[in-house]
């Protein structure tokens with residue numbers, strides 16, 4: 518069974534940056550394994566961070582199946598949905614990518630939720646490693662469209678408010694009673710003093726800190742230039758920080 522890793526946290530804390538660098542390190546450190554990235558954020562931009570072109574999201578494709586006239590004559594609706602779901606996979610040499618997209622029209626995936634869950638379960642079986650860039654509300658985790666999670670990284674930026682918010686995400690995850698085996702906190706965009714000054718707030722969350730990712734001028738530069746973070750070099754501060762976090766968390770094993 519694939520190892521599932523998910524990344525959670527409030528808006529703008531650095532989830533996509535971390536997920537992209539996590540995937541980069543998986544490709545570099547574990548050559549030959551099959552990797553699926555899932556962008557579960559309605560405001561999807563993991564593809565951009567990975568340098569992959571996304572043509573359609575799952576929710577757009579599901580929307581198309583709502584029109585009865587779109588279903589080819591003689592084809593059952595769930596077979597048609599399955600066919601559409603299969604079209605949504607972006608394939609590349611090292612990483613495949615699924616983009617969930619935002620809820621369309623009246624608000625939710627509703628009917629196809631079960632089909633989506635089954636699809637993700639089936640597709641997950643084709644990979645050794647699955648990484649999910651979650652949306653802030655953890656909808657796909659609470660609805661269990663994501664089958665199970667081995668390691669959840671909760672991301673906070675280096676503000677006290679960010680840490681308190683990570684604490685609430687932690688409570689939310691515990692409240693879901695979903696199958697999340699291990700949860701770690703990562704603090705991003707840190708400077709030399711950040712971890713000391715935040716230690717009290719961190720303790721209150723009950724989360725275990727697995728490491729921090731310093732504010733990296735290279736990440737800022739790539740962001741401004743619209744360059745994929747996946748192309749950062751091995752000596753970038755953020756890449757080195759993510760690599761040591763993943764080693765400590767036992768992700769490469």
Ligand SMILES: Nc1ncnc2c1ncn2[C@@H]1O[C@H](COP(=O)(O)OP(=O)(O)OP(=O)(O)O)[C@@H](O)[C@H]1O
Nearest residue numbers: 528529530531532533534706730731732733736740
């Ligand atoms: N270690 C870092 N050093 C410098 N800038 C960073 C770092 N991590 C993230 N950023 C910047 O912070 C901003 C938000 O990062 P990112 O998009 O990864 O956050 P997010 O949690 O995925 O946001 P959203 O909730 O909008 O999806 C981006 O401009 C990114 O370049």
Ligand SMILES: [Mg+2]
Nearest residue numbers: 532533558562
């Ligand atoms: Mg993001």
